[in-house]
Amino acid sequence: MIDFEFRNPTKIVFGRGKEAQVGAEVAAVAKKILLHYGGGSIKDTGLFDRVAESLRVSGVEWIELGGVRPNPRLSLVREGVRLCKDNGLELVLAVGGGSVIDSAKAIAMGAVIDGDVWDFYMGRSEPSSALPVGTVLTIPAAGSESSTGTVITNEEGQLKRAVNSDLIYPRFSILDPELAFTLPPFQVACGAADILAHLMERYFSMVRHVDFTDRLLEATMKTVIQKAPLLLANPMDYEAWAEFMWAGTIAHNNLLNTGRIGDWASHDIEHEISGIYDVAHGAGLAVVFPAWMKHCLGQDPSRFAQWAGRVWNVDLDFWNAEATGREGIARLEAFYRSIGLGTRLADLGVGPDRLDEMASKCTNGDRRKIGNFVELDRAAVRAILELAR
Numbered sequence: 001m002i003d004f005e006f007r008n009p010t011k012i013v014f015g016r017g018k019e020a021q022v023g024a025e026v027a028a029v030a031k032k033i034l035l036h037y038g039g040g041s042i043k044d045t046g047l048f049d050r051v052a053e054s055l056r057v058s059g060v061e062w063i064e065l066g067g068v069r070p071n072p073r074l075s076l077v078r079e080g081v082r083l084c085k086d087n088g089l090e091l092v093l094a095v096g097g098g099s100v101i102d103s104a105k106a107i108a109m110g111a112v113i114d115g116d117v118w119d120f121y122m123g124r125s126e127p128s129s130a131l132p133v134g135t136v137l138t139i140p141a142a143g144s145e146s147s148t149g150t151v152i153t154n155e156e157g158q159l160k161r162a163v164n165s166d167l168i169y170p171r172f173s174i175l176d177p178e179l180a181f182t183l184p185p186f187q188v189a190c191g192a193a194d195i196l197a198h199l200m201e202r203y204f205s206m207v208r209h210v211d212f213t214d215r216l217l218e219a220t221m222k223t224v225i226q227k228a229p230l231l232l233a234n235p236m237d238y239e240a241w242a243e244f245m246w247a248g249t250i251a252h253n254n255l256l257n258t259g260r261i262g263d264w265a266s267h268d269i270e271h272e273i274s275g276i277y278d279v280a281h282g283a284g285l286a287v288v289f290p291a292w293m294k295h296c297l298g299q300d301p302s303r304f305a306q307w308a309g310r311v312w313n314v315d316l317d318f319w320n321a322e323a324t325g326r327e328g329i330a331r332l333e334a335f336y337r338s339i340g341l342g343t344r345l346a347d348l349g350v351g352p353d354r355l356d357e358m359a360s361k362c363t364n365g366d367r368r369k370i371g372n373f374v375e376l377d378r379a380a381v382r383a384i385l386e387l388a389r
């Protein structure tokens with residue numbers, strides 16, 4: 001196990017109807033805010049009205065900015081930054097999923113600088129402060145509700161890039177499992193794939209003596225694998241949603257990262273796919289992750305065998321670790337298909353014509369390597385994309 005520092009400052013308010021508390025949580029920090037949301041699901045479900053009422057009761061004024069699309073765009077972030085600056089807004093409240101929260105975090109960083117927020121995403125500078133962010137989560141998936149991350153797409157160049165900073169941990173996140181009842185089955189499946197991916201990125205580590213976090217990761221994976229089919233069969237199963245939602249937060253709040261180094265190459269590759277083809281992040285991961293595994297199996301077959309045995313109940317055979325791992329990968333693919341996701345690029349409508357371009361963008365023209373479990377250069381990323389066809 002390696003040394004670490006761990007602190008996750010996001011206050012989690014969890015349970016039925018807890019969005020009624022949003023006004024009080026906001027009022028403790030700010031009086032005038034940006035209320036940020038997506039394409040309209042929160043208006044259809046009545047959540048918007050409940051949030052607005054809670055803000056009103058607590059004496060919080062707000063300016064609205066809706067219209068965040070999945071794979072959130074830089075242009076809307078810039079509009080939000082302008083609204084915050086012009087109106088002296090003090091907090092960004094995200095009501096929605098990972099896309100809305102990521103857009104809110106970007107606005108929060110941009111609102112306190114004179115320069116361009118995109119510079120942070122290109123690694124040209126680092127944020128030194130940000131407005132506070134609060135969230136009301138409507139989909140368990142990205143884990144952005146208590147993560148350091150924000151992922152934004154710049155329409156110019158179809159570049160999807162991330163920033164990680166402790167400054168953008170949300171101050172509070174309200175998690176009401178009932179808010180997920182209205183999710184379409186495809187989004188439920190995408191959420192499951194993303195949560196699993198956050199766990200597998202951390203699981204496939206070259207750091208030794210991490211049995212404790214291995215076990216936590218395995219338990220969380222098993223929870224997701226067990227609950228996703230229940231949610232698809234009964235979208236109003238509160239108890240299953242509650243466990244799934246909490247698992248989604250824990251999967252990405254860095255607790256399960258402690259003492260180990262995650263990989264993250266599958267995420268980097270997926271971001272190239274969704275940056276160009278605008279596919280749902282979870283759907284992209286269901287295609288990339290099995291291909292990454294097939295490419296990397298030989299690096300440490302016994303780790304794959306352990307995962308296959310403990311998570312997928314494959315008969316553990318360390319003498320045939322590679323075959324055991326391969327069976328685990330087959331079961332992962334079967335799971336994705338059972339919840340309605342494809343496992344090949346063609347299922348996403350991605351043809352072979354831009355694979356070279358994606359491999360090149362992902363590795364910055366072969367000037368950087370991605371991943372930690374296995375370091376991948378441009379040729380290796382291209383090989384993984386080939387395996388995903």
Ligand code: NZQ
Nearest residue numbers: 038039040041070097098099138141142144147149182281
């Ligand atoms: O926009 P609305 O109308 O709200 O509809 C959304 C959207 O179409 C809908 N939806 C959300 N909650 C709903 C609902 N529909 C009905 N009822 C509800 N309760 O679902 C669709 C998808 O929403 P989105 O926010 O895009 O989903 P998700 O949470 O999966 O976020 C995906 C984004 O997060 C990024 C991804 O790259 C992607 O851009 N990620 C962010 C991370 C982070 N900040 O830490 C880490 C992740 O690895 C990920 O990269």
Ligand code: ZN
Nearest residue numbers: 142194197198
């Ligand atoms: Zn993800």
